[in-house]
Every structure is written in C-alpha cells, then in structure tokens.
Amino acid sequence: MKILVVGANNFGQKHLSGIKGMEISIVERKPEVIEKTVEKFKIENVYSSFEDAIKDRFEIVDLVVPHYLHKEMAIKAMEAGSNVLVEKPIATTLDDGEAMIRASKDYGVKFMVTDQYFFDPSVRAAVKFIRENRIGRINTIIVRDQRFFEHGGWRTDKDQMGGGALIDGGIHFLDTLLNFGGNYESIHGKSIHGGSILNGEDNTAALFKFENGTYGLFFYSWSYRNPPELPAFEIIGEKGSIYEDVKSRTSWEVGTPVRTVYGDLIVNGENANVKKYDVYTAEIMEFADSVKNNTEVPFPPELALRDLKAVLDIYKL
Template identity: 30%
Template structure:
C-alpha cells in the first residue's frame, strides 16, 4: 500500500455519528480534510457539508466515490450497509474506516476483507475502546505479567438506551444489543485475555418490545488459555449511570476498569487496591485517537493496531453467541 504524503481527503458517510468523525478530521487540517459528506437526505448532506467545509454534500455514494479528492471513506451507517458501501469504496480504490461491527454477517465481513485485499486498500474498524487510556493501562499490566495469567474475566454494558429506527430491525443490525453495544466488550476481552474457543449464550427482549432482536444478552466464554469469561449487556436497565466495565482476575492480582469515570483499579496479592484515573481521553477523544491512527497507517506506514481480522474475530464470537441462543448448545470455535 503506497504511502500518501499529503493531507488525506476524507468522505464521511452518515451525518449522525459521522459528525464526530468530521469534527476529529477538522481539528487536524495538516493531516486530513473533509472533502465530501453523504447522507440520506439532501438537507442533511448540504448542512453537514457547509458545517465542515466539504466540497460535496450529496445522497449519492457513487458521486462521493467518483470525487477525485476522496482518498478514504468513513462509514457511519447502519450495520447492513457496511458491506455494500465498503466493497464499492474498495473497488473505487478508497481506504475504509467503518464503525463497528465490521458487518452484520460473517459472509459480509469476508467479502469486505477480500475486496480490500484485492484493491490494496486499508480496511479498519472503529473499535475505539482500545484507545481509552484505562484500557491501555490494563493491557500493559497484563502484558507485563503484573497480575499473572488471567483465569477469570467479566465485561458489562448495562444501561437504558432509547432505541430508534433501524435498530429495531435485526436484518439491519445483525441482531440486537450484543452485536451493537456488546461488540466493544467482546473485542476488549479478546484483546486482553486471548482467543475465545467456545461460547454459550442466552438472551431476551424484555423492555424494548418492538425490537426484533434482543435488548438483553448474557454470554459464557472459554478462552484458549483455559480462562472463563462472562459478558452481560442490556439496553433495558434503568440506572442513573450506565455501566461499561471490565474485571480481569489473574493468579497474582485483579484489575477493574470503568468507562463512566475513566478509571482503573488494581490490586497485587492482598495489597490495598490502587486507583488510577485517565480523564485526558474521553470517549470522543478515543474516536479521534483511532482516526489519527488510521491516518498514521496511510501517511506514515504505521502498523494497524486494530486489523480487519480483529474485527472479524469479534463478529465471529457474537455470531457464535447468536447460534448458541437459537440452539441452546455450546458453540465450539
């Protein structure tokens, strides 16, 4: 993949979460510029194009991909659109940063990866929670052997989400809360603990009755080192503060992380618990750091810290969970 030695021309597809991507790009004009905006309506496309100084605001992906100033596309659209848009972008020679999950199905993910490889373009997925500093600190503690080999871990996404629009439709989402909000927890546990070798899962729709997919899910995981993992996520829990947490128990110590206050706590042996806070990197900041890394890969030959195969592996775990939900059986990966 040839290095790009000038500011990257970016097209942002989708104007809801896409505005965060556009904002991040606008803050580093020496590295990149928003060249085009694509949205479902001309009004939104034109408004966002004017806001971010883009040359083009349109509802046409074809016009975006034909724009000579576009080097990369950021896909901030419903899950079922990731594959067709990414494949079209790859065939047009554009690099791709897509929101998570990589796709709604494994077949779609595989076709995206194949298209990017054939075109020689970069495909990256926004698993941006890896860029939160408390998660990076957890990774460093684990990799250094400080807490010893992990034998038990837990991830949680628990809160109330006002579900609207396409998220009611499992065809568009690929499922429900697990493949959506749960995807970050799946990726983090795999990144921190290792490969998952088996999955058991249960789910239900208890609060958002209009949903075709689940609003609540629970997974039991077995990792390749023998560790046991548990992941629970729900969009239906009434709570003043959403919980997005991890617990990682090693033979020598334990780590706890919490997104709500951007903290990490850990203990070694039976020593008092130490707490560290990382307020300098908020959730929006983590997205901006990921976008900067994406640019580094294009402009400085940086090695991607999140590959398309990482995103595929996380999706495979989620899809194994959905199979387990339907059959009631353990799925071996």
C-alpha cells in the same frame, strides 16, 4: 488528505469531530443535518449520492451507515481506489466480512473497522499490564454494560442490524473481553428479548472459557430499566486486580476536549494514572497515519472479524 464521511448524522458527528487536518466532504440527504454539519465543521463538498461521491478521488472513505450496507458500500469504495473505514460491526455475516478483507487486499487499499473501545487508553493500558504479569495469572474477567433502549430508527429493525443489541453495542464490550482474555475455546450463554422496542434480542448473558484457562463473564442489556453504575470491566488475578473506575468516565458529546470510553484504571487498588486522549481522533487519525506511511492499520480487520464471530457464536446458542 481528502476524506469522505458517508452519513453525517448522530455517530457521523462524532467521526467528523475526530478528523484533524484533512479536507472533509460528506454524503448526506437530510437538509437539517447538512445545515448543522456545514455550520459546525469545515466541509469541502456535500453529496446526496454515494455513487456520485466516489467518482471523485478520496484517500479515505468513512462509512457510518447501517450494518447491512457495510459490505456493498465498502467494496464499491475500494474499487474506486479509496482506503476504507467502516463502523462496527465489520458486517452482519462472516462471509461478508471475509469478502471485505479480501477486496482490500485485491485492490491494494487499507481497511479498518472503527471501534473506539479498542482505542481506549484504559483498555490499552490494561492489556499492557496483563502482558507484564502485573496481577499474576488471570482467573476471571468480568465485562458488562446495561441500559434501556428507548430510541427509534433503523436499530429497531433486525434485518438492518443483523440481530439486536449484541451485534450493535455489545460487540464493543466483546472486543474488550477478547482483548483481555485472548482466544476462547467455548461459550455458554443466551441472547433473549427482554422488553425493549427492538425487533432483535436485547439481553445477553454468556460464560467464556479461554484457551489460557481464564473464565470470562459477559453481560449486555438494552432492556435494563434504571441500571446501577458498575465497572464495565474487572480483571481478577492471583496477585491483584484491575478494574474501571466508573465515576471518572467522560462525556461523548461533540465539543468535549478528551472523550474516552471507559473511566480511569484502578490497578491493585490504586489509580494507574493512564494518560487520556480522544478515542475518536485516535481511531481515525491513526488509520490516516497508516495510509500516509503505508503501515499496518492499528486495528486489524481480522480482529473485528473475531469480534463478529463471538457475536454469531452466541446467537447460535
């Protein structure tokens, strides 16, 4: 199977390190990035132009590009007959996301958003335990992440991002919250600019009310200097609790054998002994299996659209 990775720098390196047993080509213009990528990975071809690259036949095109390019590039790849992976968010607007889903059906190709948080073993196990009623009726879910953004690049540009911190990193944590809580009926909250170099917002606090009566507390910040180490999620039920053990998180560095998003899962005070695996390999290779076997993709794009809707609902407040 042949895969084309568009954008080999930064997160592109993590995608490349998750690919197993495929012929890999890349689209990249920066000489220093090309050099390190060819040295580190077995690269079949290097293209400087996306349009030239998709003239060749690739079973999978993996787009690791700024948010505002997702729709245009994804649909071009679909027109060329490729199955498409795109980094989160699915797009910057619901209309664009819906157009991408329609195009995948029209052209008869698979389409999925790569969100490693959805594939995290602790998240999958927590969802299973909730469905098994392990801690009884859920009353409160807390999901949070706080850090300080000091980087440059396109993420500082509100137009390229489609917003600020929430649509970029925060959407991961909204996915986790919604996977635990289900459909929501209302949101109260606000996104503000709290002091980073972003053009867009960098601080969000929100209260979700879910259709099942559960409440969700959400906090996400790129303007939090010297943040404390806190569990990224806590699920509080009438018979017990589930939360993340922050001390057991793994490194995301390329070369780390098993990379997870969250730490171990603590259920009713005890380690749940969830089997760990590499989330970057899981998201790409499970998608490749769906292409090979003509089965449903593991992370339906409709769920990625759900996550984007939550972001945009908060932005409206």
